[in-house]
Amino acid sequence: MYGLGVLKGLGITLKHFFRTFSDEVKWSAKGGRYYNDDALAVRQSLKTEGAITVMYPExxxxxxxxxxxxxxxxxxxPATGQKAGKDWCTSCGICAKVCPPQCIWIERGKLPxxxxxxxxxxxxxxxxxxxNCGxxxxxxxxxAIKMDHDFEIASYDRSAAHIHDKERLSKPISYWRSIAPGRAADEEQARIEEEEKKKKKKRK
Ligand code: SF4
Ligand code: SF4
Known part of the structure; x- marks a missing residue:
């Protein structure tokens, strides 16, 4: 049916519109959905409902x-006492090749x-x-390269501060697990299965 997609979209907008008011009523008995620690915790999570105003940066x-x-x-x-752990990047250069605006530069390491x-x-x-295409x-x-959640990187220096080098870019795997636990676990599982396949192939 023509226009079904438009109607579905409008339905979602309408749902959010009404949820804004129903959420307001829900929290009114507990002191309102603004300036209330319990409501704030819900509003700042993915469980939030309706349209809300976020008082950024607070x-x-x-x-x-x-x-x-x-x-x-x-x-x-990193091991205890170390600043950095082993890089996962092998400097294969694929990311630099596929990057549409060509903003990745890699300086490859050399053996003696x-x-x-x-x-x-x-x-x-x-x-x-x-x-941010990913x-x-x-x-x-x-x-070896992941999309970060850290969006607070604005600065007044448009030169050096906006060219992130290896030291600035490198973050431990535990950080990835903390911001994307589901995806990190899926990737871990896929890596284990891949290793198993390789081992089986070798044994044959
Ligand atoms: S981040 Fe990945 S794709 Fe890019 S150079 Fe390193 S290993 Fe290759
Ligand atoms: S996310 Fe950024 S660095 Fe990665 S491919 Fe896209 S534009 Fe290039």
Missing amino acids: EKLEAPERFRFVPFLVMDD NGRPKPEPLNFYIDIDICM YCAEFCPFD
Whole structure:
């Protein structure tokens, strides 16, 4: 039927419109949905209903797992006393190739014999150019680049501060597990299955 999609869309808008008022009534007995710690906890979670005003930056909404901002590089959790863990990136360059606005630069590492080392010496992303498409993360064969939830990166310095280098980009795997637990677990499972397949193939 023509126009069914439009009607469905309007229905969702209408649902949110009415939920705004029903939520208001629901919280009125407990002191209102604003300036009330319990209501605030619900409003700032994914359980929120209806339209609400978020008093940013004092209040912040929780980002859904699939929210994506600029990418970061995954490394192992640093050992005790260490600043950084082992990089997952092998500097294969696929992310730089698929990046539509070409804002990734990779400086490849070299072994003492001059051959390429499978880890980046440095890795740069111009975050002013990055359009948060997530292609780099989708195409990375090593799960080594992920889309971050940290969107508070504005600054008055448009040069160096907006070119994120390897040190700035690298975050431990535990951070990825904390912001995207479901996806991290799925990826972990897929990696285990892949390893099992490889082992079986070797045994044959
Ligand atoms: S982040 Fe992934 S795709 Fe990009 S160079 Fe490193 S391993 Fe390759
Ligand atoms: S998110 Fe998109 S634009 Fe940004 S670095 Fe990755 S591929 Fe490039």
